[in-house]
Every structure is written in structure tokens, then in C-alpha cells.
Amino acid sequence: MEKNVVNNKKVSSGKGFLDFLLMPEIGVLVPILVLCVITTTLKPNFLTWKYFSSILMGCIFIGVESIGQAFVQISGEVDLSVGYAGCLSGIMMGVACGFWHWGLVPCLLLSLVTGALVGLINGLCVCKLGLSSWITTLATQFICKGLAVTISQGEPMSITELGTSTFNRARPLGVSWAFLIFLFLLIVSDLVLRNTKYGYKLRAVGGNQNAAVMAGINADKIKIIAFVLCGLFAACGGIFDVINKASANSTFGDGREFRTIICVAIGGIAGGSGSMLGVGFGVLLFHVLWYALRILSVDTNLQLVLIGAVLVLSVVLDIQRKRLEARRIAR
Amino acid sequence: MAKKNQDSTLHRLLRTDEMSVFIPLLIIMAITTIFRPDFLTVKNFSAIFTQIPFIAIVALGVSFPLMTGNIDISTGRVAGFAGIIMASLCYEHGWSIFPAMMIGLICGVAVGTVNGILVVHVGVPAFVGTMGTLYMVGGARYLFIHGYQLNFSNSWVDFFDKRIGGMLPYFWIMILLYVIVFILIKFTLWGRRIRAVGDNAEVAALAGINVKRMKMIAYILSGFFSAISGILFTLDLGYGLPETGDGWEFRAIAGCVVGGVSLLGGKGSPLGILIGVTLIQVAESAIIFLGAPATMQIAIRGALMAGAVLFDIFRQKRKVPA
Numbered sequence: 197m198e199k200n201v202v203n204n205k206k207v208s209s210g211k212g213f214l215d216f217l218l219m220p221e222i223g224v225l226v227p228i229l230v231l232c233v234i235t236t237t238l239k240p241n242f243l244t245w246k247y248f249s250s251i252l253m254g255c256i257f258i259g260v261e262s263i264g265q266a267f268v269q270i271s272g273e274v275d276l277s278v279g280y281a282g283c284l285s286g287i288m289m290g291v292a293c294g295f296w297h298w299g300l301v302p303c304l305l306l307s308l309v310t311g312a313l314v315g316l317i318n319g320l321c322v323c324k325l326g327l328s329s330w331i332t333t334l335a336t337q338f339i340c341k342g343l344a345v346t347i348s349q350g351e352p353m354s355i356t357e358l359g360t361s362t363f364n365r366a367r368p369l370g371v372s373w374a375f376l377i378f379l380f381l382l383i384v385s386d387l388v389l390r391n392t393k394y395g396y397k398l399r400a401v402g403g404n405q406n407a408a409v410m411a412g413i414n415a416d417k418i419k420i421i422a423f424v425l426c427g428l429f430a431a432c433g434g435i436f437d438v439i440n441k442a443s444a445n446s447t448f449g450d451g452r453e454f455r456t457i458i459c460v461a462i463g464g465i466a467g468g469s470g471s472m473l474g475v476g477f478g479v480l481l482f483h484v485l486w487y488a489l490r491i492l493s494v495d496t497n498l499q500l501v502l503i504g505a506v507l508v509l510s511v512v513l514d515i516q517r518k519r520l521e522a523r524r525i526a527r
Numbered sequence: 528m529a530k531k532n533q534d535s536t537l538h539r540l541l542r543t544d545e546m547s548v549f550i551p552l553l554i555i556m557a558i559t560t561i562f563r564p565d566f567l568t569v570k571n572f573s574a575i576f577t578q579i580p581f582i583a584i585v586a587l588g589v590s591f592p593l594m595t596g597n598i599d600i601s602t603g604r605v606a607g608f609a610g611i612i613m614a615s616l617c618y619e620h621g622w623s624i625f626p627a628m629m630i631g632l633i634c635g636v637a638v639g640t641v642n643g644i645l646v647v648h649v650g651v652p653a654f655v656g657t658m659g660t661l662y663m664v665g666g667a668r669y670l671f672i673h674g675y676q677l678n679f680s681n682s683w684v685d686f687f688d689k690r691i692g693g694m695l696p697y698f699w700i701m702i703l704l705y706v707i708v709f710i711l712i713k714f715t716l717w718g719r720r721i722r723a724v725g726d727n728a729e730v731a732a733l734a735g736i737n738v739k740r741m742k743m744i745a746y747i748l749s750g751f752f753s754a755i756s757g758i759l760f761t762l763d764l765g766y767g768l769p770e771t772g773d774g775w776e777f778r779a780i781a782g783c784v785v786g787g788v789s790l791l792g793g794k795g796s797p798l799g800i801l802i803g804v805t806l807i808q809v810a811e812s813a814i815i816f817l818g819a820p821a822t823m824q825i826a827i828r829g830a831l832m833a834g835a836v837l838f839d840i841f842r843q844k845r846k847v848p849a
Contacts, residue, residue: 325837342824343823461652
């Protein structure tokens with residue numbers, strides 16, 4: 197009996213290549229490579245380090261908010277407030293610097309606390325009051341947007357007092373510090389999701405909440421933590437924006453909730469499953485596509501059409517992949 | 528005896544879903560009027576009512592997917608798309624207005640069909656699927672603009688500027704559509720079926736209802752109504768504006784939610800939606816009258832929406848044991 201099982205395993209790993217292709221992360225990597233090859237043949241300077249590093253450094257803003265979105269979506273909910281929660285956090289940073297003349301660390305802390313607070317409100321409304329997650333987060337999105345515009349009066353607020361320009365201009369390893377921070381956060385989140393008890397419970401709650409609750413998992417607590425994490429990552433996105441532009445503006449983060457959902461969907465996240473590595477590749481695919489369309493001087497509005505098409509295509513492919521996988525497991 | 532009977536009818540009336548939206552509307556109007564007596568004037572309200580029809584028609588459309596337990600966020604851009612198509616056909620290709628309108632409506636139906644196929648038949652999550660069409664249609668709106676305005680002077684534009692009974696024709700078209708849908712939803716077998724699908728798809732399927740087809744029709748209707756709204760808006764402007772419909776999708780959904788459409792499906796009445804859309808518009812107007820900064824309008828919309836859903840949950844909980 198034992199031998200049979202071992203044999204079975206060997207047989208299935210014998211078809212390794214298909215297994216390899218069926219890994220969600222690889223499924224995203226293929227279109228990235230195809231895109232790169234096509235664009236490079238048309239425009240040879242696409243695959244230079246100069247251009248590619250600008251893609252990498254450009255993807256931190258949506259990227260870091262996608263990590264937060266992924267946490268929430270793995271728990272089976274959705275967060276539409278990420279863009280404006282980040283925007284509001286950035287505005288608070290601008291206020292703390294411009295009006296109250298705080299130092300760098302208190303400014304950053306205030307910003308993170310703002311984000312976490314928005315996340316906490318989302319989490320409490322969803323878990324304790326029983327509101328559906330996307331109505332709650334749509335409401336907080338509206339509220340954050342209103343507050344951000346009202347506080348800033350629509351004017352950009354300079355943060356040059358904080359002296360972040362050296363941080364901004366530094367290029368360790370050919371990329372910016374912010375990108376390295378993003379990479380670090382991505383890897384830590386991946387490890388948290390894979391190896392910690394919290395990640396295990398999060399996936400259990402997202403996969404089947406009733407079963408998770410019966411197994412003794414405090415689903416509400418897990419989800420609220422996911423929302424707070426999402427708020428924190430949104431605040432990180434806001435901080436990156438503010439530091440990058442050296443000013444806080446209420447137009448930052450507009451429409452980012454959709455883009456994070458696109459990245460997360462491309463990365464193969466669904467309730468209960470998915471990995472942060474996939475999200476990273478999803479973010480990369482989105483930005484490679486975006487920058488490739490830009491260097492090929494495709495019309496801006498046609499770009500939107502193509503991004504929509506890629507989104508639909510990737511999700512449909514992901515669904516087909518899961519069906520194939522399920523059939524293989526059933527066999 | 529007669530009095531008791533009357534009481535119970537009043538109670539029943541007060542406990543209908545529409546009333547629970549109507550009473551807050553009255554309260555907001557009363558409070559604002561106390562502080563600013565010039566709020567409750569014909570001029571102010573006719574201004575409010577000229578803004579309502581477009582969002583209200585989109586809200587009516589999106590209520591169908593919501594009632595079947597799905598969601599459609601492409602509605603606003605579909606409205607803009609249909610309007611631009613019509614303007615482009617009229618201006619650049621010299622079509623007369625009726626065939627151009629038809630093509631606009633067909634485009635709306637086509638996008639609705641694509642949404643339906645993606646969500647219902649392929650199994651893409653409703654939010655992501657309709658977001659894909661949102662991007663595609665939203666970008667396509669601009670492709671018809673070649674750097675100049677798509678003006679079309681037409682006798683129809685003049686017709687739509689005339690007031691009938693103190694209201695612009697859009698208002699009456701909206702009322703007509705709402706009456707039709709109200710009758711469809713409340714008094715026909717089809718309306719009962721569509722609510723049954725949203726309430727419990729499995730039971731509905733067991734009862735012999737073709738669930739997939741109902742959900743599909745809901746998406747097509749959503750696209751259709753959005754196209755109507757976009758075409759009317761374009762007629763109102765007199766030229767094709769590609770930004771038409773930006774952000775309408777969430778305003779419409781907010782109107783539906785405030786108006787008592789349950790997001791879990793199976794519940795919703797056109798009258799409630801109309802009152803919900805009006806409530807949001809009146810509240811946003813009241814905010815300005817009460818002296819709050821206009822930038823807080825959007826925050827108020829969010830708070831209203833969350834409050835409405837909370838109120839609904841509270842009421843449902845109270846209703847269940849009774």
C-alpha cells in the first residue's frame with residue numbers, strides 16, 4: 197500500500213513539466229516573458245537596465261497596496277478603500293509636516309496609524325456589524341476621499357522639511373531604497389502567508405469560513421487583522437507617493453483600488469488560496485504591460501482597453517487552470 | 528374597531544421597505560429647512576430633480592444584477608460609451624438621430640451580454656469580470672474623439688430642452704421607465720422569478736427557474752438601461768463628452784443600497800431606488816446649504832451608504848424573529 201502511494205507520487209511528478217506550468221506563479225511569468233520579447237523586438241531599448249529599473253521602481257506604489265489587498269482577498273473579502281486610505285495617510289503626513297512641523301518618524305507613524313485606523317474601521321464594520329465588505333470599503337473610500345480633499349483643500353502640501361530627497365535620489369543596487377523596502381515587505385508577507393500560524397488560519401478562513409470557525413479559529417479576529425494589515429500597506433503606498441513627489445496631494449491614489457484588484461486577480465489570488473509571489477508577478481505583469489504600451493506609443497485610451505482585456509483573459513485562464521488542476525487531483 | 532384596523536394599515540405602510548427610506552429623506556429635508564428656510568424652494572428642488580434622472584436610470588439598471596446577487600460596476604462607462612457612439616455616428620457619419628440611438632442601445636446590450644457571459648457562464652468573479660469591461664469600454668469611449676467636439680445640433684436636442692409640466696423630458700422618461708420596471712418586478716411572474724433567483728439560487732433552480740438565463744438577462748438589462756441614461760445625457764449636453772459616466776457606477780450602486788436593494792440579492796423595489804437616489808442628492812445639496820465644505824459631499828455619500836446598510840441589517844434582524 198505504502199509503496200503504491202509512493203509510486204503514485206512519482207508518476208505524478210513524472211509529468212513534472214505540466215505541473216510546473218500549472219503553478220500559479222509560473223502561469224503569470226510566461227506572459228511577462230512573451231511581452232518582454234515582443235516589445236524588445238519592436239523597440240530594442242525596452243530591455244535595457246535603465247528602462248527596466250524604472251519599471252521596477254514604478255511598481256512599488258501599486259505593488260505595496262496590492263500586498264494589502266491580497267491579504268484581504270485571501271480572507272475572502274475585498275477592500276475598495278486602499279487607494280484613498282493611502283491618500284489620506286499621505287495627506288496626514290503632509291499636515292503633520294507642514295502645519296505641525298513634526299519630525300520624520302512621528303510623521304511616518306501618524307501616517308501608518310491613519311491607515312491602520314481606516315483598516316480597523318473596515319474590519320470592525322465587516323466582522324462585528326455584518327456589513328458586506330465592498331459596501332463598507334466603498335463607504336470608507338468615499339469618506340477618506342472627502343476628508344483628504346477637505347483637509348488639503350485640493351492643494352499639494354510640501355514635505356521638503358523632512359529632508360527625504362537624499363533617500364529619494366539614492367540608488368543602492370541600481371534601484372531605489374523604496375523598491376528594496378517593497379521587496380522586503382513582499383518577501384516577509386510571503387513568508388507570513390506560507391509559514392506562520394496566522395497565514396494558515398487566514399487561508400482556512402478564506403477557503404471555508406464555517407469550517408474554520410468549527411475548527412476553533414477566531415475568524416473575526418483573523419479578518420480584522422487582515423483589514424488592518426491592508427490599511428497599513430495602503431499607508432505605505434501613500435508614504436511612498438508623498439516621499440517620491442516630495443509633496444502630499446489629494447489626487448494620489450485615485451483609481452488605485454481597481455489597479456490593486458487587477459494585480460491581485462492576475463496574481464491568482466482567490467479566497468483561501470494564492471501566494472504573495474504570485475501577487476508580485478501580477479504587479480510586475482501589470483507594469484510591464486503598462487510600460488510596454490507606453491514605449492510602443494500606444495494611445496493612452498487604447499491602453500485602458502488592452503489592460504481590461506488582459507485582466508479578463510488572465511482571470512479566465514486562471515479559472516481554466518484551476519479546473520485542469522481539480523481534474524488532475526480527482527484523477 | 529375601525530380605528531385599530533386603520534392603525535395596522537398605517538403600521539404596515541410604515542414598515543414597508545420604501546417607507547424606511549422615505550422617512551430619513553423627510554427628516555433631512557425638515558432639519559435643513561429649519562436652519563435654512565430657502566432650502567425648500569421650488570427652484571432648489573427643480574435643480575435637484577434635473578440632476579437625478581441620469582443616475583436614477585443607471586441605478587434602475589444596476590438593480591437587476593444586484594437583485595440576482597451579482598454586481599455590475601461597468602454601468603457608468605457603458606453609459607458614456609453609448610452616448611459617444613451616438614454622437615460620433617450623428618456628427619461624423621451624418622446619421623439621423625434614431626438609428627444612431629438604436630446603435631447606442633445595441634452597444635449597451637452587447638456590453639451587458641459580454642458581462643453576462645463572463646460572470647454567469649465562464650465563472651469570473653462578478654466584480655473582476657465587470658471591471659474588465661469597465662476598463663475596455665472606458666478606454667473605448669475616447670477612441671471616437673479625434674481631438675474635436677462631437678457637436679450635433681438637432682431638433683431633438685431642442686425638444687429635450689423644453690419643459691413639460693415644469694420638468695425636463697428626462698424626468699418624465701425616468702418616471703416612465705420606473706413605472707414599467709415597478710410593474711414588471713412587483714406584479715409579473717418574471718419579476719417574482721428574478722427575485723427568487725437572488726434570494727436562493729438553488730431553490731429557484733429546483734423550482735424550475737433557469738437561473739443562468741435570469742442572471743444573464745439581468746446583466747443585459749443593466750447594460751440597456753445604462754445606455755439609455757448615457758444617450759439621454761448626451762442629448763442633454765448636445766455634444767459627445769467622453770468623460771460621461773465616470774463614477775456613475777458607484778453613485779448608482781449607492782442609490783440602490785440606500786434605497787433598500789439587498790446586496791445579498793432577492794430584495795429591491797424601484798420605488799425604493801428612486802427615493803434612495805433622491806435621498807443622496809438631497810443630502811448632498813443639504814450639506815452645502817448647512818455650510819459644510821462642498822468637498823465633504825462625497826464623504827457624506829459614503830456615510831449615508833454605510834448607515835443605510837446598517838439600518839437594513841438592524842431591521843432584518845428585528846424582522847426575523849417576528
